[in-house]
Amino acid sequence: MCSETLPSPSESASGPSSRNNPSSPLVLNRLWPYQTEIAIAVLDSVFNKKGLTFSVEIARQGGKNELSAQLELLLLTLHIAKPQNLIKCSPTFKPQTAISMMRLRDRLNDAGFAGIWEGELGFIIRLGNARAIFLSAEESANVVGNTAHILLEIDESQDVNKEKYTSDFKPMGATTNVTTVHYGTTWDENTLLEEIKQPNLEFERKDGIKRHFRFDWQEVAKYNPDYQAYVAAEKLRLGENHPLFLTQYCLLPLHGGRIFFKAAESATSG
């Protein structure tokens, strides 16, 4: 049956050959090594249906959304023929969910899927039969009833309400043992991200499987000189002990950081 549909060698040779041509330009940005490390761990869990829950802390502007978008792009492509969903939730629809959707649309277009992917209902991007569903974790948002078959992503997990996550989002992967990824930066010790992170570290001590990934600004700056220059300037501007710098770039949680941060932020901006 397969042989009937296989193209002839000549037909194949006349088709797209960029894969065999090392000089052909990339149409998608390569992920940095620290992003790749996370992606491979997540994909291992997805492909092998391990159902692991990951916590990912990357310094502010260090590439969380790009990593997420490329994971979504790859998974949608691999599941293009299956009526299955991946679900991503963000603390708010505007701007966070909208930004995530925009990022995925851009990557789909970059890859060449323009005109092939379709938007549905304002919060779904469909590629073939596979769907990426983008939901808000705002307390008023009615999101129950969706099923995450491929992947469940929680963006800015430190800002997502714990009860909302437990009651509305976590059950979306119950029947599918879905792999879950929490992205974010540190804030204080009471956040959802921190609640996921601490058991992850404990599990890793027991079974050696890495579930928590942490890459602070220095790790990101190793690969991106522009980022290094930017954060160095922020360090000078804010001071290295400023709560904003400590949480968002050094990824160090603060005791009561939320209150302290807001006070310090208004003092800085004023």
Place this chain on the structure above:
Amino acid sequence: MTDEVLKTGEISKKRGAPLGNQYARTHGFYSPVMTEEERLNFIQATEVQRLDSEIALLRVKIQSLVARDPENLKLITQVTNALCRLIMTKYNISKNDKKGLMEAIENVFRDVALPFGIGFWSVFKK
């Protein structure tokens, strides 16, 4: 022909099957219990199932290929192209979009999956 009969009162001497003939009627197992519309729907559904089976088979083939012979990009490309054709057929993707779909899938494999290196392929093959 009917008009002719009404006007002239004579039976047409044209050649061909008489009105209401059932020469083309199929007498398969399902024919007595299916209307023409049902039969067409049935054929369509069977076709979709056949495509699904072929798509599933090719997915397995690709996984097997990357597991056993990940360096054989030519063969992987051929099987991926075949997969694209089936997907296009299933989703009624036009010929104009065909090249685009194939290129897009290749781009994702080349720019996203391949840079993951052996780490990716070792998890993908399982």
